[in-house]
Amino acid sequence: MYEIVSALWPVFALILLGYIARRMDFPGESFWCQAEKATYFILFPVLLVYKLSQADMSAVALDVIALSVILLIIAGSLITFLLKPVISSNAEGFTSVYQGSVRFNTYVGLAASAALFGSDGLAIAAVIMAIMIPSLNLCCVLVFAVYTHKDKGVSSALTAVAKNPLIIGSLTGLLLNQSGLGLPGFVEPVFELLSRMALPLGLLAVGAGLSFKVLKDCSKELVGSSVVKLLLMPLIAVGITTVLELDPLSSQLLLLYAALPTATSAYILARQMGGDAPMMAAIITGQTLISMCTMPLVILLLA
Numbered sequence: 514m515y516e517i518v519s520a521l522w523p524v525f526a527l528i529l530l531g532y533i534a535r536r537m538d539f540p541g542e543s544f545w546c547q548a549e550k551a552t553y554f555i556l557f558p559v560l561l562v563y564k565l566s567q568a569d570m571s572a573v574a575l576d577v578i579a580l581s582v583i584l585l586i587i588a589g590s591l592i593t594f595l596l597k598p599v600i601s602s603n604a605e606g607f608t609s610v611y612q613g614s615v616r617f618n619t620y621v622g623l624a625a626s627a628a629l630f631g632s633d634g635l636a637i638a639a640v641i642m643a644i645m646i647p648s649l650n651l652c653c654v655l656v657f658a659v660y661t662h663k664d665k666g667v668s669s670a671l672t673a674v675a676k677n678p679l680i681i682g683s684l685t686g687l688l689l690n691q692s693g694l695g696l697p698g699f700v701e702p703v704f705e706l707l708s709r710m711a712l713p714l715g716l717l718a719v720g721a722g723l724s725f726k727v728l729k730d731c732s733k734e735l736v737g738s739s740v741v742k743l744l745l746m747p748l749i750a751v752g753i754t755t756v757l758e759l760d761p762l763s764s765q766l767l768l769l770y771a772a773l774p775t776a777t778s779a780y781i782l783a784r785q786m787g788g789d790a791p792m793m794a795a796i797i798t799g800q801t802l803i804s805m806c807t808m809p810l811v812i813l814l815l816a
Contacts, residue, residue, distance in 0.1 A: 517809045520628040524621060525805045527713055531720025549718040556711035557619070558682030561639050563704040565686025566696050568636030574760065575640060581753050581767055582644040588749045589615045590652060593741055600737025604660040608788035609779075611656050613738030613796035615746075616649055617773040619679060620715035621801075625769055625808070627712060630762065637766045643683035645770065650677070653782060661787035719801065722777050727795040734792055735799040738775070742800060743807045746771040751815050765812070772811040774800035 535545060593614040601607040619642060626638035689695055696704060728735070750771035754764035775797055783793040 517629070517812050521625060521809055524624045524628055524716060527624075527716035528621075528720035528723075528801065528805075531717035532723050533720075534717065535721035545718060545721040548714055549722075552620070552711060552715045552718055554678050556707055556714060557623070558678045558685075559704050560623070560708040560711040561642075561679065561682035562686040562689070563696065563701070563708045564632060564635050565639050565683060566689035568632065568686075568690060570636065570687075570690055573637060573640065574763065577757055577759055578637070578640055578763055578767070579644050581750075581757055581759055581763075582641055583648065584753050585746065585750055585767065585771060586615060586645070586648050586652065588753075589741065589746050592745060592749075593738075596737060596741065600734055603789075605787065605789040606734060606792055608653075608657055608660050608786075609783055609790075609793040609796060610734050610738045612653055612779040612783065612788075612793060613734070613775045613800060614741040615652065616776040616779050617645065617770055618719065618776050618801070619646075620712070620719050620777075621804070622770055622773050624712040624716055625773075626766060629769065629812075630766065634762065634766055637763055638770070639683050639686065641766060641770055643680060643687070646677060646680050647675075650782075653779075654786070657782070657786040657788060719777060723798045723801060724794060725798065727791055728799055731792045731795040731799075735796050738796050739800050739803055742775060743772060743804055743811070747811045747815055768815055769808075769812065772804070772808050774804040 534540075590611075593611050597607055597610075601610045622642065623635065623638060626634045630637075747768055750768045751764075753759075754767055759767065777797055780790060780793045780797060782788070784790045
């Protein structure tokens with residue numbers, strides 16, 4: 514338990530520091546938007562290309578990992594739909610509950626992967642992420658199309674998935690790895706320095722986006738989506754990895770990603786496609802705070 518908490522504590526400490534800095538207006542309101550943009554479009558893709566291009570993928574069962582991720586998404590989606598009458602009273606609210614139940618926070622996931630499992634874990638995490646991101650975005654867009662009837666935004670949302678810099682970074686890193694090309698020698702030290710900035714700045718940006726004001730009006734939806742995301746999804750992940758006999762490191766990484774709080778980008782999608790954006794903000798904030806307690810316990814008890 515001590516080792517797990519010691520590894521995860523810096524991750525959540527940076528989130529809290531980001532929250533404090535934003536509330537103290539340091540270094541200024543405009544900084545945080547630009548910091549998140551730089552992390553999302555430059556630093557994280559560079560990190561993924563750098564780590565994946567150098568990783569030893571010979572022992573990674575890509576097909577089994579892909580199947581595990583797809584089964585996890587399907588199971589989480591089915592459970593959320595079955596619980597809809599209990600945890601959501603309207604269509605717009607259900608889209609936020611759905612996102613809160615199945616999506617995951619990329620920044621926290623990559624930072625926790627590196628802290629707990631090092632470079633090997635980070636490489637497998639990037640593979641999981643390369644499968645999860647497009648699959649979940651497609652599912653979420655389809656849910657919005659059905660429940661908010663925002664058919665006009667579906668094509669643009671799917672285009673955004675195809676242009677997602679994290680997906681592009683993951684696929685580029687895998688291509689460089691599997692082709693044997695690797696990074697050119699003069700590029701590698703630059704990517705190495707840039708990659709060091711990605712995780713700290715990303716976690717600070719997560720904390721800066723938290724807001725306690727939105728929590729009070731969405732308690733039922735927050736509790737329902739949190740039970741699915743932070744409790745049931747990890748249990749499902751353990752069942753899947755056991756049945757498919759996934760190797761220990763890949764199993765622990767899938768469990769870690771299943772136990773992550775929902776994505777901060779879910780708020781943007783809710784706003785763009787007619788969902789309940791205030792409820793989504795409450796779920797993001799609540800789950801991020803709750804996961805500080807649940808993630809170490811889940812990893813300790815189920816890993």
